[in-house]
Amino acid sequence: MTEFQQRKIVIVGHVDHGKSTLLGRLLMDFGKVPQQTIEKVRKTCESRGVQLEPAFFLDAFQEEQEQGISIDTTRVNFEFEDHRFLLIDAPGHLEFLKNMTTGASGAETGILVIDGYEGIGSQTMRHLKILGILGVRRVIVVVNKMDKSGYSQARFEEVASEIRGHVEHEGQTCLSVVPISALKGENLSAPSENLSWYAGLPLLPQMVAHTTATAVSIAEESEHEPLRMVLQDVYRFTDERFYAGRIISGTISPGARVFFSPSGKVSTVEAIETFPAAGLNKAVKGDSVALRLKDQIFVERGEIISLPDQTPEVNNEIQAKLIWLNSEPLNWAADYLIKVGTAEVSCRLEPSNSVFSQVGNGDFVDVDIKMQKPISFDRDGRGVDKLVICTTYETVACGAIATPNPSQKVQKTKSKNIVVEAGFVKREEHEERQGHRGTVLWMTGLSGAGKSTLAKALERRLFNDGYRVAVLDGDNLRSGVCADLGFEPEDRAENIRRVAHMAKLLLNTGMVVITACISPYEKDRRLAEEVIGEADFHELFVFCPIEVCQQRDPKGLYKKASGGQINDFSGLNAPYQPPTKPRLRLDSSTMSIADEVEEIISMMKAHNLKPAPVPIGARGDLVGKP
Amino acid sequence: MNDYLTSLEHESVFIVREAYKKVKNLALLWSMGKDSTVLLHLVRKAFLGHVPIPLVHIDTSYKIPEMITWRDQYVKDHNLRLIVGQNKQALADGMGPDKGRLVCCGALKTQALLDTIKENQIGGLLLGIRRDEEGSRAKERVVSPRPEDGTWTYKDQVAEIWNHYNLHLPQDVHMRVHPLLHWTELDVWEYIERERLEIMPLYFSNADGKRYRSLGCWPCTGTIDSCATTLDAVVDEIRNTKTSERAGRAQDNADTYAMQKLRSQGYM
Numbered sequence: 023m024t025e026f027q028q029r030k031i032v033i034v035g036h037v038d039h040g041k042s043t044l045l046g047r048l049l050m051d052f053g054k055v056p057q058q059t060i061e062k063v064r065k066t067c068e069s070r071g072v073q074l075e076p077a078f079f080l081d082a083f084q085e086e087q088e089q090g091i092s093i094d095t096t097r098v099n100f101e102f103e104d105h106r107f108l109l110i111d112a113p114g115h116l117e118f119l120k121n122m123t124t125g126a127s128g129a130e131t132g133i134l135v136i137d138g139y140e141g142i143g144s145q146t147m148r149h150l151k152i153l154g155i156l157g158v159r160r161v162i163v164v165v166n167k168m169d170k171s172g173y174s175q176a177r178f179e180e181v182a183s184e185i186r187g188h189v190e191h192e193g194q195t196c197l198s199v200v201p202i203s204a205l206k207g208e209n210l211s212a213p214s215e216n217l218s219w220y221a222g223l224p225l226l227p228q229m230v231a232h233t234t235a236t237a238v239s240i241a242e243e244s245e246h247e248p249l250r251m252v253l254q255d256v257y258r259f260t261d262e263r264f265y266a267g268r269i270i271s272g273t274i275s276p277g278a279r280v281f282f283s284p285s286g287k288v289s290t291v292e293a294i295e296t297f298p299a300a301g302l303n304k305a306v307k308g309d310s311v312a313l314r315l316k317d318q319i320f321v322e323r324g325e326i327i328s329l330p331d332q333t334p335e336v337n338n339e340i341q342a343k344l345i346w347l348n349s350e351p352l353n354w355a356a357d358y359l360i361k362v363g364t365a366e367v368s369c370r371l372e373p374s375n376s377v378f379s380q381v382g383n384g385d386f387v388d389v390d391i392k393m394q395k396p397i398s399f400d401r402d403g404r405g406v407d408k409l410v411i412c413t414t415y416e417t418v419a420c421g422a423i424a425t426p427n428p429s430q431k432v433q434k435t436k437s438k439n440i441v442v443e444a445g446f447v448k449r450e451e452h453e454e455r456q457g458h459r460g461t462v463l464w465m466t467g468l469s470g471a472g473k474s475t476l477a478k479a480l481e482r483r484l485f486n487d488g489y490r491v492a493v494l495d496g497d498n499l500r501s502g503v504c505a506d507l508g509f510e511p512e513d514r515a516e517n518i519r520r521v522a523h524m525a526k527l528l529l530n531t532g533m534v535v536i537t538a539c540i541s542p543y544e545k546d547r548r549l550a551e552e553v554i555g556e557a558d559f560h561e562l563f564v565f566c567p568i569e570v571c572q573q574r575d576p577k578g579l580y581k582k583a584s585g586g587q588i589n590d591f592s593g594l595n596a597p598y599q600p601p602t603k604p605r606l607r608l609d610s611s612t613m614s615i616a617d618e619v620e621e622i623i624s625m626m627k628a629h630n631l632k633p634a635p636v637p638i639g640a641r642g643d644l645v646g647k648p
Numbered sequence: 649m650n651d652y653l654t655s656l657e658h659e660s661v662f663i664v665r666e667a668y669k670k671v672k673n674l675a676l677l678w679s680m681g682k683d684s685t686v687l688l689h690l691v692r693k694a695f696l697g698h699v700p701i702p703l704v705h706i707d708t709s710y711k712i713p714e715m716i717t718w719r720d721q722y723v724k725d726h727n728l729r730l731i732v733g734q735n736k737q738a739l740a741d742g743m744g745p746d747k748g749r750l751v752c753c754g755a756l757k758t759q760a761l762l763d764t765i766k767e768n769q770i771g772g773l774l775l776g777i778r779r780d781e782e783g784s785r786a787k788e789r790v791v792s793p794r795p796e797d798g799t800w801t802y803k804d805q806v807a808e809i810w811n812h813y814n815l816h817l818p819q820d821v822h823m824r825v826h827p828l829l830h831w832t833e834l835d836v837w838e839y840i841e842r843e844r845l846e847i848m849p850l851y852f853s854n855a856d857g858k859r860y861r862s863l864g865c866w867p868c869t870g871t872i873d874s875c876a877t878t879l880d881a882v883v884d885e886i887r888n889t890k891t892s893e894r895a896g897r898a899q900d901n902a903d904t905y906a907m908q909k910l911r912s913q914g915y916m
Contacts, residue, residue, distance in 0.1 A: 083803075310694070414816050
């Protein structure tokens with residue numbers, strides 16, 4: 023990585039709290055503003071009979087200078103001590119919120135400007151929340167206009183503690199709170215005598231330190247991210263097809279087997295083409311690339327390219343938190359366009375809480391998005407998890423994808439004449455007699471990752487410790503209860519639905535249930551979680567690199583699959599969607615079985631699931647009463 | 649992780665590909681200057697050496713003569729499709745900078761551009777403008793829709809979030825697409841040096857110790873004092889300069905908000 027990598031910072035905050043003034047000041051004092059520009063601004067200010075206004079360096083429009091406001095966002099390059107920043111100015115007025123969001127969507131770190139005299143304003147909070155939705159989770163707070171509040175330490179502490187609380191409440195990180203005066207240039211690069219009580223570093227050194235740390239952690243995180251390439255277009259300038267797109271996360275190399283979602287097509291990368299031809303052996307996050315594939319497959323814009331053992335989810339329903347950015351309020355009856363990656367699909371919005379309230383400019387809303395056809399996506403801040411909602415010509419909202427809705431309803435019954443009987447022996451009674459709580463340990467992972475092996479060891483251990491325990495093993499069930507099912511996505515969904523209901527029945531007798539199924543689809547696992555209940559569902563990701571699984575190949579299936587004898591093999595030619603937030607991630611390529619068992623046992627302890635071992639049948643004290 | 653210029657390049661290539669996919673009859677506005685020549689190179693990068701769109705040049709007839717010679721040779725050498733636009737009526741009526749600089753720009757550049765767009769049914773233009781050139785360009789979007797009369801509704805621009813550009817075209821609207829918006833003058837020169845691009849000789853210092861930093865019409869474009877005769881020297885000069893790039897462009901300084909006014913009417 024070059025040391026000259028640019029750090030992207032957006033400056034946000036309430037109207038008139040001094041965002042553009044701060045940015046203008048930084049440019050004037052430390053930037054490379056051409057002499058003519060300074061002269062031009064000086065003249066404009068003189069002719070208006072005002073003091074030199076640093077904000078005018080950015081607010082170039084006549085209307086902005088006349089009214090002393092920022093209408094639109096802009097960005098400037100800025101260097102300080104060999105660190106290269108991109109500073110993004112964002113307007114504070116509610117009516118210009120779409121411009122603020124436009125600017126902020128390009129940032130990695132936020133600087134939240136608060137007028138120390140006025141305190142937190144309505145847009146302060148709104149901007150903070152928008153940063154959260156945009157995925158800008160690291161925030162430096164500056165308490166500005168300290169000159170106006172008499173450099174009062176008490177006032178600073180008051181504002182600082184209040185805003186820290188808000189930032190944490192939003193699930194973001196408050197990197198630091200710095201008192202400054204942007205207008206007078208105080209505590210920007212050097213400490214100010216008027217703020218002698220302030221022990222921390224001035225703003226610019228803080229920016230350097232925090233954004234360096236942010237860049238390092240982003241780089242570290244990106245190393246473990248799965249490949250996501252959004253397909254923009256397929257070119258046929260010659261006889262050959264080139265698949266053009268951008269890498270959103272991960273890396274790609276010639277020879278890689280790639281999976282297209284949602285079409286499910288598979289091929290192998292033959293070359294990464296460039297102009298002039300360079301024989302590229304690797305492309306990384308952020309690269310615009312053109313792939314030549316072994317097979318000239320037919321796919322269209324909107325697909326996501328991944329590795330088969332780390333595919334994104336596919337669904338025609340998603341859930342998201344949106345910020346509405348248009349003066350026209352949300353129309354619950356209208357068709358909108360949703361854009362995720364390069365996919366663009368017609369959709370309708372429904373309120374997640376079923377309350378069809380008025381949603382106008384600047385409002386936040388949780389929605390279920392129902393699309394005309396399925397798209398592929400990620401969620402929870404990874405991969406391709408960002409979406410915008412558009413009318414034909416305008417972007418009207420943006421958001422991040424959250425927990426998806428199961429596509430089928432959990433308790434859908436074919437017959438209308440089913441009346442559920444009650445009054446059987448209760449789970450609590452079972453649990454009290456046996457002396458421990460019931461739970462479900464749901465394993466997911468590739469074939470050959472070691473789920474069954476781990477299930478056997480765990481079952482034996484729990485059995486020896488006096489637990490009532492049962493294992494539902496995928497292959498075993500498929501030779502009996504699920505013998506009618508194949509490996510199509512629909513059959514896999516039905517398989518998981520049955521396993522989930524069986525686990526639930528056993529759970530209701532107080533047992534510890536271990537399931538060992540590949541369960542490759544996120545939406546199927548979420549359905550299982552819904553059937554079993556969130557409190558009793560513990561997802562265990564039994565991870566193992568696919569190369570290692572292929573070597574192990576305990577059932578000879580990988581050999582068959584790569585020989586073309588199996589078509590729907592998860593991780594090779596059918597998707598495997600790794601869980602985003604498993605309770606535990608166990609790497610079976612580096613951990614021993616005994617260690618894996620120990621880790622599960624301590625997880626159970628941490629979740630209050632494992633009481634002191636008691637003899638079978640004894641009525642011991644319950645550690646965790648359900 | 650890539651170096652900075654590479655990350656700019658990949659971002660711009662993404663934008664060029666988006667525009668090519670979505671906009672009917674896309675063209676590249678080419679002034680033969682350094683920026684639009686970099687843009688042309690990025691088009692080749694995006695399409696693996698091909699240039700699948702025509703170039704458009706607006707010839708005011710006041711261009712520095714060497715520019716036209718260089719243009720024709722370059723087009724021939726690289727086998728490019730070039731559309732030349734000119735406001736012949738205004739020229740016949742005697743339009744020139746003596747009628748007022750802003751009036752002249754309006755007729756010979758803005759009007760000529762709008763006419764050319766209409767005549768050739770161009771749905772969108774790739775333009776090499778950059779934020780750091782001047783204040784009103786600083787406030788641009790990557791994608792900016794312009795109705796038939798070219799006006800820019802800068803007070804109410806559409807939201808442009810992440811890399812989701814609004815590229816659907818209403819009737820009688822053309823798209824201005826700005827893939828170099830985030831580049832600076834120095835980035836452009838460093839990139840020209842890195843990629844060893846063929847560039848107009850007027851940018852290099854002549855025997856009198858003068859060179860052009862920005863190219864335009866001869867009556868309104870001045871040279872700067874410089875001894876930079878090589879790319880290396882130009883990059884060095886730009887890195888250390890304290891004067892602005894368009895200081896030699898008369899129309900910018902015709903009045904305080906000159907560029908805002910010109911651009912709100914459809915100027916590039």
